[in-house]
Every structure is written in C-alpha cells, then in structure tokens.
C-alpha cells in the first residue's frame with residue numbers, strides 16, 4: 206500500500222515502513238498546508254503526520270483511500286479523531302517513548318527560569334561579567350519547595366517523580382487518583398485553586414481539549430504566588446498567552462518556561478521582550494533517541510493499521526468493537 210509521510214522523520218521509521226509499503230516522504234522540509242497534504246497524499250492508504258499538520262474533516266474527506274492515520278506525537282489535538290472514527294479510520298499516537306524526554310525538558314525549563322540561566326549566559330557572552338557579585342542574577346531555590354503538577358498522566362507523573370532528588374512536596378490536579386505519586390512521593394491530589402495558591406513550581410501536562418483551553422488565564426495567574434514559576438510543555442492554548450504576558454510584565458509571578466505557544470509557531474513580540482521567560486521552539490521530545498523511537502512506533506502503528514489490525518497505540522479503539 207501507499208504511505209505518505211508529511212515531513213522527513215528519522216530513517217529508523219522510514220526503513221521499517223519501506224519493508225512493508227511504498228513510502229513517499231514530502232520533499233519539502235517545512236510544514237505542509239492542508240491543500241499541500243491533500244495534493245501530495247491524494248492516493249495514499251496511510252498518512253503519517255506531525256503535530257504541526259491539521260488533519261481535519263476536509264483533509265480526511267479529500268483522501269478517498271485513507272485507511273490509517275499515524276500521528277508522530279503523543280498529543281493528537283491536530284487530528285479530528287471523531288471524524289476519523291466516523292469513517293472507521295484508526296488514529297494512533299506515540300506515547301511512552303517520549304515521556305522521560307519531555308519531563309527532562311520541563312525540568313530544564315524549571316532550572317533555566319529559577320536560576321536565570323539564559324539571561325546569565327547572554328550577560329557572560331556579552332563581556333559584562335566583571336567579577337562575582339553578591340547581588341548578581343539572584344534566582345530562586347527549588348529544593349524543598351512545592352511542586353504543582355497539572356495533569357498527572359504519563360509525563361506529569363515522570364516530571365513529579367524526578368523531583369525526588371530535590372525533596373519537594375508534590376501536589377497534583379488530575380481526574381483520577383495517581384497511586385504512583387501518592388505511594389512514592391506522598392503527593393496530594395487537590396483542586397486547581399489550591400494547587401495554584403500553594404505551589405512554587407507549577408508544571409502543566411494536560412492534553413489540549415475544549416475543557417483545558419485557557420485553563421490558565423488571568424484569574425488563575427492572579428492566584429499564584431509572586432515567587433511562582435509556571436512551566437508549559439503541553440500545548441500552548443492551555444494558557445491564555447495574553448494574560449500570561451501581562452502577568453510576566455507586571456511580575457505577578459517570578460517567571461515562566463514555555464516550550465509551546467498559543468498560536469504556534471508565532472511567539473508574540475511582547476513575550477520575546479521579557480527577561481523572566483525562557484522560550485523554546487517546541488523541543489519537548491527532541492532527542493536523537495526519542496525521535497528515532499517515535500518514528501519506529503509510528504511506523505509500527507501504521508503497519509498494524511494497514512493490515513486491518515488495531516494499532517498498538519490506537520487512540521480511537523472503539524472503532525474495532
């Protein structure tokens with residue numbers, strides 16, 4: 206069968222796919238528009254797409270042979286899963302393989318913000334370091350503070366478990382009790398308001414859904430401590446970005462670390478001007494090992510789906526009932 210891959214991904218996944226199917230990889234190393242996907246994938250049986258591709262009703266309806274959609278990401282808000290389900294097309298994602306990698310990046314942001322790493326690096330490179338100073342780049346401690354995890358799924362749990370070395374108290378907001386966090390960290394499940402008021406480091410790990418859109422807005426930012434750090438490695442629209450900019454400009458919180466943006470890849474100029482935010486280009490899962498593992502996982506899902514089996518990481522398994 207024919208598989209269309211919307212952008213170059215690690216060869217491990219492409220080679221695996223090639224053993225089973227005729228594979229075409231977009232020759233454009235940039236995000237394809239919906240029309241470009243429709244034009245380039247028109248005869249495809251399988252679509253291997255990225256989180257930057259919009260795979261909505263129009264795209265799915267325009268690909269008459271489509272039998273399988275393998276998303277190269279754990280988040281799949283870019284795919285209209287309910288429409289794909291109506292057409293009995295399986296959709297898969299790439300969970301687990303990127304859990305620790307994304308949690309590590311969340312921690313990188315915690316320290317980048319708390320110890321003002323990016324500002325200090327720019328200062329040093331600019332030749333402004335004239336000697337140790339008692340008031341130079343004062344940050345904020347993390348050890349023994351309270352970590353608030355919003356969304357204690359796979360990545361939120363990994364992020365929290367990695368706090369053990371810093372002896373933190375852990376609060377979490379999640380629809381269900383997280384036995385691992387409660388038994389291993391003595392973590393407490395709480396509500397969003399309490400978490401925002403009590404946490405020193407707040408890290409967001411929820412999927413983007415109608416319920417989580419603008420979960421953190423002006424009201425929530427005003428509940429946080431003036432010394433709080435806000436980290437987002439999930440999806441940009443979970444935070445009302447304008448409200449966050451106002452919060453950072455007015456020092457309602459100590460700082461923020463962002464890997465994702467409300468209107469990605471656009472980063473507002475007002476945000477770029479601020480020193481109390483660290484801005485990354487959505488690199489949560491960006492290690493060589495993990496991106497290669499994601500490619501294999503997406504390929505395995507594709508191969509299973511095209512052979513009529515339930516893909517191992519199917520996000521709409523009900524279509525097989």
Ligand code: DGY
Nearest residue numbers: 278279280488489490
């Ligand atoms: C994903 O896979 O959904 C993450 O955003 C990767 O960083």
